Amino acid sequence: DQQVKQNSPSLSVQEGRISILNCDYTNSMFDYFLWYKKYPAEGPTFLISISSIKDKNEDGRFTVFLNKSAKHLSLHIVPSQPGDSAVYFCAARANFGNEKLTFGTGTRLTIIP
Amino acid sequence: DGGITQSPKYLFRKEGQNVTLSCEQNLNHDAMYWYRQDPGQGLRLIYYSQIVNDFQKGDIAEGYSVSREKKESFPLTVTSAQKNPTAFYLCASSILSGDTQYFGPGTRLTVL
Numbered sequence: 001d002q003q004v005k006q007n008s009p010s011l012s013v014q015e016g017r018i019s020i021l022n023c024d025y026t027n028s029m030f031d032y033f034l035w036y037k038k039y040p041a042e043g044p045t046f047l048i049s050i051s052s053i054k055d056k057n058e059d060g061r062f063t064v065f066l067n068k069s070a071k072h073l074s075l076h077i078v079p080s081q082p083g084d085s086a087v088y089f090c091a092a093r094a095n096f097g098n099e100k101l102t103f104g105t106g107t108r109l110t111i112i113p
Numbered sequence: 114d115g116g117i118t119q120s121p122k123y124l125f126r127k128e129g130q131n132v133t134l135s136c137e138q139n140l141n142h143d144a145m146y147w148y149r150q151d152p153g154q155g156l157r158l159i160y161y162s163q164i165v166n167d168f169q170k171g172d173i174a175e176g177y178s179v180s181r182e183k184k185e186s187f188p189l190t191v192t193s194a195q196k197n198p199t200a201f202y203l204c205a206s207s208i209l210s211g212d213t214q215y216f217g218p219g220t221r222l223t224v225l
Contacts (some may be wrong), residue, residue, distance in 0.1 A: 043203050043216030099212060103155035
């Protein structure tokens with residue numbers, strides 16, 4: 001039962017353009033969402049998060065949008081840079097104090113110079 | 114220089130042998146976690162520990178064991194009972210259970 005879904009295994013974007021990575025979830029108890037970036041053979045790096053009380057959180061080139069009614073979140077990267085090429089994982093947590101993060105399967109983003 | 118270290122980076126073992134993966138953190142985090150990543154899959158939780166001398170099973174604990182004798186250390190043992198141990202193993206920690214988790218660099222285990 002995949003509670004967090006990233007339906008696009010891969011995405012290619014021209015350098016300088018906007019990258020939009022999508023994530024859907026099914027568990028209505030999720031109240032905190034995170035995006036991680038991962039290079040091959042390395043651990044994931046935390047990028048940005050959003051609480052369910054917000055619908056947008058911005059940090060530099062990265063913005064996460066949350067649509068609770070659609071159970072959908074997205075990560076926008078503007079402008080896209082070659083160093084952004086990596087696998088991006090969406091993760092969700094249900095209620096503070098619940099230790100478990102549920103991860104999506106990841107989207108491989110390739111930035112084309 | 115605070116962070117999470119995992120050693121070794123690459124590990125090879127013969128089938129039937131137990132192997133222990135190291136995870137150390139100097140971030141003063143209370144909670145620590147072990148995940149496994151397989152090709153084309155997300156991260157799956159093996160075990161987690163919210164506090165010293167306490168740990169709980171995650172989604173795929175069978176064939177694994179852990180200990181948490183010190184706040185800084187959370188070693189994972191992959192036993193011979195684990196049917197498919199070859200994978201990339203990631204350790205993470207967070208200030209408190211449920212907070213944002215920060216990951217180590219990972220250990221790639223190959224069982225021959």
